[in-house]
Amino acid sequence: MHYNFFIVNKIGLLIYERKFPGCAQLDSSDLIRFGATLSALHLLSAVVTPSGLKKSGLKMISSKFFKLCCFQSPTGVKFCLVSDPNTTDMEKMCKKAYQYYSDYVLKNPFYELDQQIRFEGFDREIEKLFAIKQ
Amino acid sequence: MKKSTIYDRNLKLRKEVSASSFYFLFSEIIQYSIRQDIHDLEKQLEELGIPLGARFLELIILREKGSKKETTIVNMLMLIKNNLWPLMFNKNNCVVEQHMDQENIYMIKEIEPNMCNQFASLPRGQCHMNCASFIAGIIEGLLTAAKFPAKVTAVFDDGEEAKAEEGEEKRTVYLIKFEDEVLVREAKSKKF
Numbered sequence: 295m296h297y298n299f300f301i302v303n304k305i306g307l308l309i310y311e312r313k314f315p316g317c318a319q320l321d322s323s324d325l326i327r328f329g330a331t332l333s334a335l336h337l338l339s340a341v342v343t344p345s346g347l348k349k350s351g352l353k354m355i356s357s358k359f360f361k362l363c364c365f366q367s368p369t370g371v372k373f374c375l376v377s378d379p380n381t382t383d384m385e386k387m388c389k390k391a392y393q394y395y396s397d398y399v400l401k402n403p404f405y406e407l408d409q410q411i412r413f414e415g416f417d418r419e420i421e422k423l424f425a426i427k428q
Numbered sequence: 429m430k431k432s433t434i435y436d437r438n439l440k441l442r443k444e445v446s447a448s449s450f451y452f453l454f455s456e457i458i459q460y461s462i463r464q465d466i467h468d469l470e471k472q473l474e475e476l477g478i479p480l481g482a483r484f485l486e487l488i489i490l491r492e493k494g495s496k497k498e499t500t501i502v503n504m505l506m507l508i509k510n511n512l513w514p515l516m517f518n519k520n521n522c523v524v525e526q527h528m529d530q531e532n533i534y535m536i537k538e539i540e541p542n543m544c545n546q547f548a549s550l551p552r553g554q555c556h557m558n559c560a561s562f563i564a565g566i567i568e569g570l571l572t573a574a575k576f577p578a579k580v581t582a583v584f585d586d587g588e589e590a591k592a593e594e595g596e597e598k599r600t601v602y603l604i605k606f607e608d609e610v611l612v613r614e615a616k617s618k619k620f
């Protein structure tokens with residue numbers, strides 16, 4: 295089961311947030327903090343990577359209570375999915391979300407880069423991807 | 429040795445264009461038009477389409493019609509359905525209907541959403557501009573060049589509105605309103 299899905303742009307601003315049914319709603323200041331913390335963690339984890347390993351940044355946080363998967367596109371947009379600890383294939387879903395982002399958001403003439411995403415088409419595909427029931 | 433030029437190529441050569449590059453180009457066109465004047469977006473797209481339509485007519489008649497032009501409204505609409513649509517979208521997915529009350533109005537309904545509107549969705553709650561006006565412009569240009577002066581507008585299918593809320597993409601209907609002279613000519617030619 296998934297809890298939350300976020301998209302954070304390259305300067306650490308949250309541009310898309312999707313809450314799944316049965317999960318507590320974060321308030322807006324929490325969301326802003328989340329975006330900033332996530333990009334900071336991502337940068338830090340790249341810095342503390344032992345030499346000789348690939349500096350890919352934050353990819354996954356696992357704990358007893360949740361699992362957080364982060365996928366970064368080559369342009370620095372982060373797709374982050376928070377789920378329960380037993381979920382598998384989280385990275386695959388983030389990559390799929392990236393595909394929809396590049397289709398429904400980047401090819402949309404009414405989108406301004408690094409701004410909030412509020413498009414029906416994208417919402418629809420995300421709902422389909424994570425099988426969210428209205 | 430003689431270099432091969434564009435004139436040596438086969439006229440029937442048909443190459444497919446990458447959909448992604450079309451989306452990006454079209455998206456840039458719309459952004460450019462918005463910078464010009466956002467309220468005029470549909471009209472600007474239509475004007476872009478009109479010269480394209482005239483070229484499409486020439487191309488279809490040369491390639492597929494054996495240089496014969498169509499003379500009746502029905503044949504002209506069939507040309508749009510059977511030749512223009514496959515040429516533009518590589519599939520024949522539209523239905524042509526006549527308006528129930530007015531005989532000078534015809535409608536082309538698409539069966540699935542076209543390329544122009546596939547990714548171009550406005551933020552929720554904002555007015556709905558239809559980017560398929562570009563296609564409407566192409567149809568208008570084609571008809572006008574074939575001496576069937578008409579006004580073509582692209583509107584979202586009202587009947588599908590309920591469906592759209594359930595998560596379906598919106599389809600477009602192209603309303604073709606022929607000028608009176610076309611109908612008069614058509615009536616005259618039927619007498620012979």
